Amino acid sequence: MRLVLAEDHALLRAGLIQLLEGNGFTILHAVDNAPELEQALLDPEAEAAVLDVRLPPTQTDEGLRAAIAVREARPGFPVMVLSQYVEQLYARELLASGVGAVGYLLKDRVADVAEFVDGVRRVAAGGTVLDPEVVATVMARQREEPVERLTPREQEVLGLMAEGRSNAAIAMHLSVTEKAVAKHINSIFTKLDLPIDEDDHRRVRAVLAWLRV
């Protein structure tokens, strides 16, 4: 898997390169500013990108803008966006195109190497990986149709799906069997009227319906 990496902090960039290369990824371009990132994302060999939201020159949200721009040019291009803080607003903007393959995590989640690398792989495979903090704020909303038809347990399962967890991980988190999780997920798909499809696509669509993007 060939990646574009954008991170302006030299130490963090070096750390991310080491971490990703150590887990079987190839870093095609590692850049530290927005103009170079735009160039790097034009490379047809790039298969996914790991981006910091804040980059020079303006140090605001150019990483996010670059992610949205590249996904307009190449729909479904997998991006994992990292940030010092997360906003539900930005998660919605990233997913507004209605296509998955989006990750949006707090930077400190990188500390859990195994989970982070797994997240990048899930995003590259077309899944969504949202930070638990984003999931918690979405969870706090008063639900509207059709999501309100879900039971509290099903909503919990859906939240964990949005975080990009596998059925096994969800089962472990909720201390139930994988079979029970699969049952909940099937019930979610039915209640959200999601047609039979490849399982991963349905998961992404369930998350999109939940966010109402």
Place this chain on the structure above:
Amino acid sequence: MTWRDLAWMPAAFVVSFTINLTVIILALGVVTWFIWWFATPWLMRARAAVDRWFLAYSRTETLEQRVQVLAETRADLVDHSAAELRRLERDLHDGAQARLVALSMSLGMADAAFESEDPEQARQLIKDARSTTTAAIGDLRSVVRGIHPPVLADRGLAGAVAALALDMAIPVPVDAQLPGRPPAPVESAVYFAVAECLANVGKHSGARNGWVHLRHEDGVLRAIVGDDGRGGADPGAGTGMLGVMRRLAAFDGTLSVSSPAGGPTIVTLEVPCVLSSPRTTPSSGPA
């Protein structure tokens, strides 16, 4: 000559004088009415100016009043910033700083555990250190949000308010029409004011819907936060709204609350300011 003749003389004088005076006034009116037609407004204005000169506040008095307002708002502002600094100091001291001390201790103990060749304990201590680091980062993040929320720097007032509204439990549509950005201190004061209003909507109103309007008209930035809750809000009841009022007063801003029992509650914030030229930002997508 009889007494009647004598009486006739003053009577005739009075009658003819009255008739003549009436004729003269009428004649004058007929000849000069168009002068009055045009002159009256000017005369009245001159009269008003004279009245004003005698009766209105003098320039000195106006300036004295202004000085008093400025002195009051400045004192409030100084108090407010001192309190804010104390709060920040406490947050950092009790939060991130304490956790960094714990982190340093865990690492020191891990080091000692390696010395005494107890890798299992060392690993546990490093694991502790990592979770302490995560907590410290979380603390710092919330302190930063309290000083200057990153989304405000990224997206300006409209975007930051939209982000606030999204995090509400109830639907809060934001209708923002700002053709530029207010000065940074005003932007920040209005952001925190709207945040406080929305927090109150969430905590006290029992509302099912809220809304926020942002406008800049006639040199005044106006933010309106409304909800369909139970009403009866008293801006003097909590310290939050008083803090907001003090902070806005530093910019000659005002806050008014309309909250009849049974709702709706409408809070209007007004701050006179100029907007900087619009920054070229792409639209912020669906909310």
